[in-house]
Amino acid sequence: MxxxxxxxxxxxxxxxxxxxxxxxxxxxxxxxxxxxxxxxxxxxxxxxxHPGAVGVLALHPKGMLVVEQYRKALGKSQVEIPAGKLERGEDPMEAAKRELEEETGYKCGTIRHLSSFYTSPGFADEIIHLYVAEDLQQGEVQLDEDEFLDAEIITLEQAEQYMAEGRISDAKTITAVYAWKLYALTGRLG
Structure with a gap:
């Protein structure tokens, strides 16, 4: 029930x-x-x-910011929204801003919480806090020393194609793409 x-x-x-x-x-x-x-x-x-993580649906006038990086656990590269783990005691919104800037070089003028969800509640306590960032201003990428990725802006159509091809296949990015699609259709997020 x-x-x-x-x-x-x-x-x-x-x-x-x-x-x-x-x-x-x-x-x-x-x-x-x-x-x-x-x-x-x-x-x-x-x-x-797991300490928890954040993901950022960063909306640019030309599309959505994504990063492509190799995921060892999957043995392949993936296209994902900017994301990262929370540091001990870190505010999730501040972490979202930090990850966006570190991975893409962009700062956001506005950011708001969209949703929080557990990734695999059958065996893990990881929670991801998903944010929407807009009013983006380009700056400089500041990757972690063990992080190698490319950032790009993709359209909604490209995002859907990447999902069909399996290039986007993680839950946080798929959730972000569907939230973006809802926004495109209704003008509302969440």
């Missing part, structure tokens, strides 16, 4: 009995939790902990 009353939102809560840390990296950590299920049985859950 999808429309549960608010007080029943934890109806199927799994109570943590123990947590075993497995890996602690620079970006993620992995733990295995033993949990008590609602029926009293126990199970294990492998959980990836």
């Amino acid at each position: 999808l429309n549960r009353v608010a007080d029943q939102s934890n109806k199927f809560e799994e109570i943590t009995i123990s947590t075993e840390p497995i890996f602690q990296g620079k970006v993620i950590s992995l733990q295995v939790d033993t949990v008590r299920l609602p029926d009293g049985n126990t199970a294990t859950r492998e959980i990836v902990k």
Whole structure:
């Protein structure tokens, strides 16, 4: 039943009995939790902990700003919206502005929150905060030392073609493209 009353939102809560840390990296950590299920049985859950991230739908009069970079986990290059992980205690809106400028060289005159969503709630707690940036002014790209990418401006038609070709295939960018399409059709975002 999808429309549960608010007080029943934890109806199927799994109570943590123990947590075993497995890996602690620079970006993620992995733990295995033993949990008590609602029926009293126990199970294990492998959980990836992530600090969260931001993505930016940067709208330029000529289209949307995107970056192309190689994604080792996929073994191929992807076209994506500017994005990056949150630093500890960082305000997501400030992180969005920072990532936009670092990856594309553009600063925004206006920015607003569009949506926040979990990327893979079955095994990870990563949340992405999606922002819309407009009134862009070009500056200088300031990539991280281990970051290699190209920035470009694409049209909505190009974005849809890239999705059809699999060049755009990540959730944050697909979400941004559909938000942009809604904006083009209705004049409203979100």
